[in-house]
Amino acid sequence: MWSALALTTLLPLAIAINVPQTYINTAIARTIELGGLTTQITTQYNIKPLDNSPGEYHLALAGENDFEPAWWEVSLGGKKLEGRLLDESPPTVAIQLGKTKKDEVITLSLTQVLAHTSTPLPAEIEQRDSQYLVWNTNSTYVDSWYPTDVERVKIRAPHPSILSYSSVPETYTRDNTITKSGGTLTLGPFHSLPPTLGTSQNKIAEQKPFSVHYETKDPVIGIRNLQRSAEVSHWGANLNIQDYIELVNEGPKLKGHFSRLAHQQSKFHASVPAQILTGFTLKLPPTAHSPYYYDYIGNVSTSHFRQGSTPATVQKNKKVRTSPRIVEGTLELKPRYPILGGWNYSFTVGYDIPLGDVLKTDNEKNRKVLAVPFLTGLKDVVVDNAELKVILPEGASDVQVYTPFAVDSIEHSIHKTYLDTTGRYAITLKKTQSTENHAQNVYVTYHYPLSAQLQKPLTIASLVGSLFLLGMGLRRVNYSIEKK
Ligand SMILES: *[C@@H]1O[C@H](CO)[C@@H](O)[C@H](O)[C@H]1NC(C)=O
Numbered sequence: 001m002w003s004a005l006a007l008t009t010l011l012p013l014a015i016a017i018n019v020p021q022t023y024i025n026t027a028i029a030r031t032i033e034l035g036g037l038t039t040q041i042t043t044q045y046n047i048k049p050l051d052n053s054p055g056e057y058h059l060a061l062a063g064e065n066d067f068e069p070a071w072w073e074v075s076l077g078g079k080k081l082e083g084r085l086l087d088e089s090p091p092t093v094a095i096q097l098g099k100t101k102k103d104e105v106i107t108l109s110l111t112q113v114l115a116h117t118s119t120p121l122p123a124e125i126e127q128r129d130s131q132y133l134v135w136n137t138n139s140t141y142v143d144s145w146y147p148t149d150v151e152r153v154k155i156r157a158p159h160p161s162i163l164s165y166s167s168v169p170e171t172y173t174r175d176n177t178i179t180k181s182g183g184t185l186t187l188g189p190f191h192s193l194p195p196t197l198g199t200s201q202n203k204i205a206e207q208k209p210f211s212v213h214y215e216t217k218d219p220v221i222g223i224r225n226l227q228r229s230a231e232v233s234h235w236g237a238n239l240n241i242q243d244y245i246e247l248v249n250e251g252p253k254l255k256g257h258f259s260r261l262a263h264q265q266s267k268f269h270a271s272v273p274a275q276i277l278t279g280f281t282l283k284l285p286p287t288a289h290s291p292y293y294y295d296y297i298g299n300v301s302t303s304h305f306r307q308g309s310t311p312a313t314v315q316k317n318k319k320v321r322t323s324p325r326i327v328e329g330t331l332e333l334k335p336r337y338p339i340l341g342g343w344n345y346s347f348t349v350g351y352d353i354p355l356g357d358v359l360k361t362d363n364e365k366n367r368k369v370l371a372v373p374f375l376t377g378l379k380d381v382v383v384d385n386a387e388l389k390v391i392l393p394e395g396a397s398d399v400q401v402y403t404p405f406a407v408d409s410i411e412h413s414i415h416k417t418y419l420d421t422t423g424r425y426a427i428t429l430k431k432t433q434s435t436e437n438h439a440q441n442v443y444v445t446y447h448y449p450l451s452a453q454l455q456k457p458l459t460i461a462s463l464v465g466s467l468f469l470l471g472m473g474l475r476r477v478n479y480s481i482e483k484k
Pocket residue numbers: 065066067136137138
């Protein structure tokens with residue numbers, strides 16, 4: 001145990017990040033769910049303050065030399081906690097726990113999503129072979145700045161067929177190091193584990209790499225680029241959302257030629273090999289309507305749209321027989337051809353949302369508040385480069401953007417199209433490595449004066465007016481050819 005006195009004498013000596021040893025982890029339980037491109041990790045930390053004012057708890061999000069999470073969230077008793085992300089490596093969050101008492105155990109929970117943690121092995125397979133991936137980590141033990149009494153790590157593969165996995169040294173175990181049950185591996189329990197991170201004054205537990213070679217029966221789908229444009233029309237009371245998507249099958253590459261005959265036969269026997277993508281479903285906002293879907297050849301006929309509903313639309317439209325709750329719309333899309341390992345497919349999909357559902361007016365500040373979904377999430381899919389361009393109506397000014405997570409860049413520009421006079425204000429947000437968890441609203445607020453609301457009608461009116469005048473002028477001209 002560390003006494004407060006020892007700590008204060010230690011502090012001035014410390015170099016780089018020094019985390020005061022004011023907590024211990026009495027127990028850590030981690031579950032790692034292996035998938036295709038993403039890995040979902042949930043970790044419960046039972047932490048115990050060693051004195052009455054222990055200060056912030058330092059939660060490591062990754063180890064040195066390991067994957068950093070694409071998304072993470074900390075919660076205490078089911079309530080999300082705001083942590084302060086320290087400018088340190090490995091990434092660490094400092095968490096203010098409020099009132100704490102010495103020896104009173106607190107349970108923190110951390111959810112993380114890692115991207116691109118598994119790779120196909122073998123890297124090439126034939127059309128009808130099963131697909132296997134290998135998952136790697138450099139941190140077998142849960143990374144922590146504090147010592148841990150007991151720790152257990154569960155790794156869940158999607159199917160029981162696990163071809164192989166690493167071993168764990170017996171340094172911190174008493175009996176079993178790894179237990180396999182179906183598709184689940186349990187590592188540990190580990191006992192009396194020193195911190196894995198810290199200054200050289202502490203005893204440090206040396207991290208070990210770990211890998212699992214497992215089968216997956218879902219296509220491993222990635223999106224290289226997703227360009228979303230969201231265009232606001234006050235005049236048409238509409239928000240148009242359009243996505244250009246470059247999809248890639250990141251599973252093992254197809255060895256040899258694609259056999260359409262074998263594919264048709266497998267379809268007939270309802271046993272299309274796991275790695276071939278033949279279709280997927282996008283979830284749309286409940287009031288989305290008028291969807292369209294086309295690729296470089298033209299319209300793709302194989303799509304099926306089911307409109308969602310909200311209590312309000314159910315009331316308005318008595319014919320829709322759905323229970324009065326929010327139901328998402330769904331758009332089932334079938335690519336023009338099956339997408340095998342290593343193949344890609346680019347397409348555009350779009351739809352409209354009534355503006356009233358996503359735009360509110362803050363009368364006090366005389367501002368519009370617009371909510372735009374950053375992207376449409378797909379399970380276990382990583383979007384390498386996501387871009388959202390929000391195009392506001394002409395005359396919008398004093399624009400501010402609020403994102404629920406950090407993005408890489410926010411750019412303000414002017415976008416000009418047909419019938420525009422001064423051009424429209426546009427904001428472009430860019431972010432790498434997005435997951436389903438990033439399918440959240442981005443808020444854009446702006447000032448939109450009455451004169452701007454009239455700008456478009458006036459432009460149209462003056463245009464129609466000038467056509468009319470021109471018509472009148474033309475009518476006055478005598479076209480009849482003078483008979484001489
Ligand atoms: C694990 O460590 C090795 C050796 O230092 C490094 O090459 C590799 O990139 C690391 N893995 C990850 C996921 O960072």
